[in-house]
Amino acid sequence: IYLYSLKDSVTETNYDLFAVVIHKGTCYSGHYYGYIKDIDQIGTWIRAPPPSPSTKSSNKQKSTNTQNSNASNTSPNNNRNNRNSNESADTQEEKMKKLDLVKTLLLSCDDWVTIDYLLQTYRENTTMSWNRTRGVHGSFTKFLRSYPEIFEVDDKRVRLIERNCPMDIDEHDIDQMDYESSQNDNSLNNDHDDDEHWFCFDDSIVTCVTREQIKKHYGQNDCAYMLFYRQKDRHRPKMDCSDNTLHSIPQWLLDEILEKNRSLDEKREIYEKYQNQLLVTIYPSEWFQVIDGCRLNLNNNDQVLFPDKYGELVFDKRTQIDEFISKLEDIYGVGSHFYIAKKLRSGQLHVINELIRSSNDKTLDKSDLSNYRNIIVYTNPSSLPDTVLQGEEFEPIMLNIVYGFPDAHNHTSRLQTIRHISKNTTLLELKEILYHDYYGHDDPQKLRQIRMGKLNLEEKNNRKSRREYKTDEEKQTLAQLRLQDGDTLGIDDRNSLVPNWKDVSSSSTNFGKNQLSLTVKNSIDTNNIKPMTYSCLNTTLIEEVKRMAIQAFGLSLDSCMCRLYIDDPDAAHIPLYDHQTVDSIEFKQNNTNLCLKFGQSLKENDILLYILSDREPCSLELVVDQNITLSHLWLVIKQELNIDENDNEYHLCEVKPSLINDGPPLNDFDQTLAANDLTNGAQLTMRPGSVAKKNYVRLKISRIVDKTYESSEASMNEFLFYSLI
Incomplete structure (x- = not known):
């Protein structure tokens, strides 16, 4: 390495590598490691005794015997075993590479992530799909569960247990390193001192490594790195840092470090407090009534505002379950029951489970409350009836029911066309419920003549508008049939002939009401x-x-x-x-x-527009008719911003979140706002410069007003000059 100290002069100098910064991972995520050479020998290294000669000779003898034994076994079975061992070794190496990538991806995440998201991110950061190696490594979840000391996995989420993962260094290498460090004979080994030590800085962990271990750890990975060199012939007095290293650091630097660390801790505490906020809505039990045995309907006609101590409350998701229950008991009384509930599409609640004390240190972010964020409080001595079905498997599905019986028009006023049915209910059980509601009694023989099917009311062909379920499908649950909220089912008997299911559904006065x-x-x-x-x-x-x-x-x-x-x-x-x-x-x-x-309320054909300009600090809100022209909108904007009507030095562009830059200028002045694709809530920005109308171009024309001839002294050529306006 040469130092260009002066111009046109080169001084040959010797430099020594003293620091390395390595980024392990991908361009999207990863982890940084810093390595600094112990130049001043300030480290205190633990020196282990070297292995005894007898141990070395015995290990060498075992190695020789093993080689001779492998050489003598030349049978086909042995060759097959050798191939299998090589394959398993390759498999282990692939596992380590996959494990390395998964750990790197999790290091870029704050805490818990879903397994599906992690698998998707894994596929985006590697060229080989996980499914191609599924037979070797098993499913992705199984692979994560096989390393419990590294990953913490629940039903759908995973996180890294130890975020500051130390380097994978063999214990024998450490013993050898410590032994070599105890030798102070200053002999050279591969042009490096035997007592050379390096600090490995991995976040808050500092360990001792050797140069060879750095090469070994990162030699088989694609890593970005930066090397730092120092001049070898620059000598400085050796500092005695065996007892205290603070005396060598200036006091002003220590004060600045402490101040920055204090400020960083405050910002980190605020950030973590914000990131760990858990917004929970707490309802009083008096507001609800149990319907269909699986959902709680809001029945608070007399009380529409949340009473005191109820409503939306903010908690820290790092709080332990026992501590959280104690806080709730302080508010609502000892002996109260707290039920976690899921909000349904209808706004009603379905109870998942009761919040009870835990024997371990389980926190709120690991409970069902972090997903559903609703609590129903039953004060002592009241509690939720035992007849209410609890759990995700009993979650109700909202279904539209269309009755195709010949006399269905006589029962439309009393029939419930929208039913909330638990998703673990079989289709046969649902058919029995609907039959009983229609006829008012049970008849197993007539029940066999009843048929059900999934309807598609948007289909014009009546034959294709219904998919009839077969007899063997009646034993399946609604979840197994993949029925979802809002699906429509048709029920009739085999003697019925429904000409048009859509007409039947529209004739029901209660259809669609919920x-x-x-x-x-x-x-x-x-x-x-x-x-x-x-x-x-x-x-x-x-x-x-x-x-x-x-x-x-x-x-x-x-x-x-x-x-x-x-x-x-x-x-x-x-x-x-x-x-x-x-x-x-x-x-x-x-x-x-x-x-x-x-804000002004919106009537039919009204739209709300937000106008951003350099004339107002805040956006201008305009409620206008979508049938006015763009020219009319410009007049309204100029009046609101006190701009001269003849001032045409601005144009409008639509701001869309999906676009990095503004959209094209709006220049179809004679068309309505709807024709210019402006919808309710559109955001427009005023940009300097006028634009021409649509299908028009603007040309700048200059006119020659005078021309003169001047001769050049250097040549006989004549130059013609024009004056343009």
């Missing part, structure tokens, strides 16, 4: 932050829900001056129309939560 439980949050009055719960039919208008919320929150506000939004980050900017029905809302993950905010 009870829905909503939770509305108050974003208008910050002093009253308790949410409201409201049980209504899915055909209820949004305007009616809004009026109920205004009354519950005690707001002196007209309903036309506020709007309802879905309480979801992805849809928080899109308001709901007053003429919408509740069943038209696209809730995500059974989250039937709404939020009440200030």
Whole structure:
């Protein structure tokens, strides 16, 4: 290595490697290791005695005998065994590579991740699919469970037990390293001192390694690294650091390190506290009534606001179960029962299990509460009836039932066309329930004539609109038949002839009507932050829900001056129309939560637009008719921002979250906003510069007003000059 100290001069110097930084993993994730050579010999190394000569000779003799024995065994069986051993060795090496990659991927994650997500990330970071080696390594979950000392695996999630995984160094190598370090004869071995030691910095762990061990550990992996060199002939006095190393560090540097560490700890504590927040909604048991033995329907017509001590509360997911139950008992009384519940698509609750004390140190993030985040409190001495089915296997499925019997029109007023049935119910049991509800008695002989099928009411061909279940399928459960919320089933007998199932369903007055439980949050009055719960039919208008919320929150506000939004980050900017029905809302993950905010209400054909400009610090909200032209919208924007009507030095672009840059300029001025693909909740930004109308181009034209001739002194050529305007 040469040091270019001065221009046009080269000084030959000797440099020595003294530090290495290695990144182990992929370009998307991984882990950093730092290695620094113990130049000042400040480390305190544990020296183990060298192996005795007798042990070495015995090991050498065993090795010789083994080689002779392998050489003498030349039978086909032995050759087959040798091949098998080589294959198993290759398999073990592949396992180690896979294990290395999985550990690297988990190091980039905060804590628990789902096994499906980890497998997907694994496939994105390797060229070989896991399924190609499934026969060798088994399933992905089985592979993770085979290393309990590294991975903690539950039903669907996995995390790394020891995040600071030390280097895989053989114990014999460590003993050999310690023995070599005790030799101080300064003899050279491969151009390196025998007593050369290196520090390995792995997060908060510092260990001792040798140069060869670094090569051995990373020699078979693709790693990015950076090398640091120091000048060998630069001598400095050796410091006595055997007792204390702090005297060699300046005090100002120590103070700065302590201050930065303190600031980092505070930020880390705030971040971890935020990351470990668990928002739980706590309901009083008096609000619910048991329906169908598997779901709790909200029945709080007299009380729509959460009472004191109930509602949304924030807990730390690192809290142990016993400590969490003690906190709840301090609030609701000793002897109370706490049930974890899942919110269904209808907004109703299904009980998963009771929250009980645990003998181990299980925390909230490992319990069902981290997934469902709803608790029903039964105060002493009340408790949930034993008749209520609990558990995920008894989760109800919402099904639409269409009766195709000839006299079904006589029973439409009393029949329940929407049924919530536990998903472990067999199809035969469901048929018995529906038959009894229709005829009012049981008849096994007539029950054999009843048939059921899954309907597709959007299919125009009536024959294809129904898939009839066979007799052997009646023994399967609804979950095995893969029925989901919102599916429609048709029931009739073999003597019935249904010309059109869609017409039969539309003739039912109760078809599609369902009870829905909503939770509305108050974003208008910050002093009253308790949410409201409201049980209504899915055909209820949004305007009616809004009026109920205004009354519950005690707001002196007209309903036309506020709007309802879905309480979801992805849809928080899109308001709901007053003429919408509740069943038209696209809730995500059974989250039937709404939020009440200030703003002009939306009628039919209205859309809400957000205008971003450099003239206002906040976005401008405009409620306009989607049938107005883009030119008319420009006039409205100019009036709101006090811009001259003749000022055309701006143009509009739509901002979409899916695009990195803004969309193309909007220039179809004579068409409506709907024709320009502007929808409710669209965000527009004003950019400098005018644009031409659609299908028009703008040309800049210059006119020659004068021309002159000048002769050059250097040549006889004439130059022609033009003046342009």
